[in-house]
Amino acid sequence: MDEFEGYVDRITFRNEENGYTVLYLVNPKAEDTEDEEECCVGCFSYVAEGSYLLVKGKRTIHKNYGPQLLVESYEEKQPDDTVALERYLGSGAIKGIGPALAARIVKKFGKDTLSIMEMEPERLAEIKGISQKMAVSIANQFNEKQQMRQAMIFLQDYGISMNMAVKIYRYYKEEIYEVLRKNPYRLAEDISGIGFKIADSIAQKGGFYIDSEFRIRAGVLYVLQQSGNQGHCYLPEAELIEMTAKLLGVEKELVSTALEKLVLDKEVKFDEVGEERRLYSSTLYYMEMNCAGMLLDLNLDFPVEEELLQKRIREVEKRQGFCLDDLQKKAVHQAVQNGVTIITGGPGTGKTTIINTILQVFDEDGMDVLLAAPTGRAAKRMSETTGWEAQTIHRLLELNGGVNDDDKSGMHFERNKMQPLEADVLIVDEFSMVDIYLLNALLNALVPGCRLIIVGDVNQLPSVGPGNVLRDMIQSEFCNVVRLNQIYRQEAKSQIVVNAHKINAGEAIALDNQSVDFFHLERYKIQDIINVVIQLVMKNMPSYVDASPYDIQVLAPMRKGELGVENLNKILQRFVNPQEMGKKEREFHGVLFREQDKIMQIKNDYQMKWKKVTRFGDVYEEGTGVFNGDVGIIQRIYETEEVVEVEFEEGKMVEYDFSQMDEMELAYAITIHKSQGSEYPAVVIPILGGPRMLMNRNLLYTAVTRAKKCVTLVGSKETVYQMIGNVHEQKRYSGLCQRIHDRMLEEQGEC
């Protein structure tokens, strides 16, 4: 058996999933320079540049890479040599210590450096340049690294990948041992990327039985939670039992018994509507119920001074240079008169015009008006079209992502029942994207007396999160709804708006390439479609709409398949952002990411910190929260610090740990679902076929309405027409409409 001891000088390859690593060890004590360095190849659980290792294995000569040591076992040692110590501390592993400071620390404490850091960290402050505060931070980081290493080794016994182990450890810290012993199913609830199946296999390794009640309860909760990810607020009982039994491979009776107990323990709530028993996670149950109540409470009547209002509208019309039609006037009137008003309409039907009118009318009356939208992009557009400041709903409600030990979700809004928004009127645009969570948060921050004006296009796809909020609210008829249908957009030859309305009405659109902004390139072979998409993104579209290939958005109906976003991204990356000398790249969850790649955040991360910096590096704004659908560019990949730096819109810089990279996807192509609420100069939509449930009118309508200047459909004409004719939608189990009705009946009863 061959051995080598030294510090990790550099890591040249690392697979974060299985720990396979190629690294170079340098022995500072080597007498001969020839023996100073060793290339080591093998599986290392947790290793960073600067670590001090003793490796054992077999020396071989690789036919391409030359001599290397195939590592069979290794142990991490405390470096006892000052050179190695200096190297370890200065490797960047501990934030705040660079090579110069490391040298000063080691010079002062010599071989005792590490024991001082562990036992008497306050002494670090004896060194010039290290404050008490910094000494504490260094000690904390050092201890955390030690504990993390131990946890990594422990987690490996459960067959957990390296990357996931880091993530799990960061979430639970020392509590991890307890979680794995008592309830490994918590991993599925708490850690994104760990599904029930992984948690289940961990549990089984830990000795949990297939039909243990504990497992079945976890399974039921998991199925409910998963259904939330698919947009449902509840599941009918029979469906929940069947899905859980199938997932767990157990009898339905067992599931039914466990479910009753969950209901008794109030972990699962139910509602009976006719014959149907609807089962909810308790969070969603109370959310729906509270939202129904709060909406009705908000919907007060306000007196209207008719003449004054007419006068104000006339003034606005004069300034705008055109008259509002009757429906538009009605919308303004309703908004003034009612606590809750919904204004819905397709593109170009005058929604923005009404918002502007309402704004001016209320402003003249000296009222405080706030504007908001569900996404950053939508809020930005709202600011541009109204000239008033609009914010994301999260920002308006002062999302606080700070985590404390009791609240691991980390998400709470500073604006809530205790500290509501101080406004007379709140106008929210793009409301079709609001899910039940956001509605609940929003209503919690409003007090009756504040008017809520909801603007949106009910024909867009529903929110990604659970609920069918806008549709349910409209269907319940609890408030006034103005449906705009007259298209006002003037651009003479523009077919985007005209076609969007035709699609929505189920009418065939002309695919004859006679317009200047709506094209169909008929292709039937997958490779031909891909070639055309590349050509459009790289060449035709950028010059046609005066944008860069990064701004041309490919929108695909699906993720999987040759025309799915995963494959298209792989291909488009090669063209839009090819490999280049000096451009760092690294693989995460099977996807190659490269500096300058266009990426998208794929889940709401309320704790992620961002900052805006001047070009001199000074931070001038900071905040938390990166949201599902946010698009950015990878600026740098830092191998040593294991960090990927991304710049999002408006210069928000965010650092992702390598373990957080599963929150990110390439975004040259994105699914149509993810494109909701965004607009792009040009969109390219490959369409060849797909499941009927998915390929419907709604999806095509949403895709087409994302384009500002140009839409190009590439693929089969028949599929386009089939989509226009297909009104099948995936069912969403949402009870908001019913709850509003129940509440209205209760109130009538009380009267």
Ligand SMILES: Nc1ncnc2c1ncn2[C@@H]1O[C@H](COP(=O)(O)OP(=O)(O)OP(=O)(O)O)[C@@H](O)[C@H]1O
């Ligand atoms: N009553 C009207 N008479 C004449 N022009 C109008 C009228 N209402 C709106 N417009 C004009 O029609 C165009 C589209 O209106 P607006 O931008 O308000 O629609 P929108 O529904 O907000 O569209 P989108 O959702 O696509 O942004 C604007 O140029 C607007 O000035």
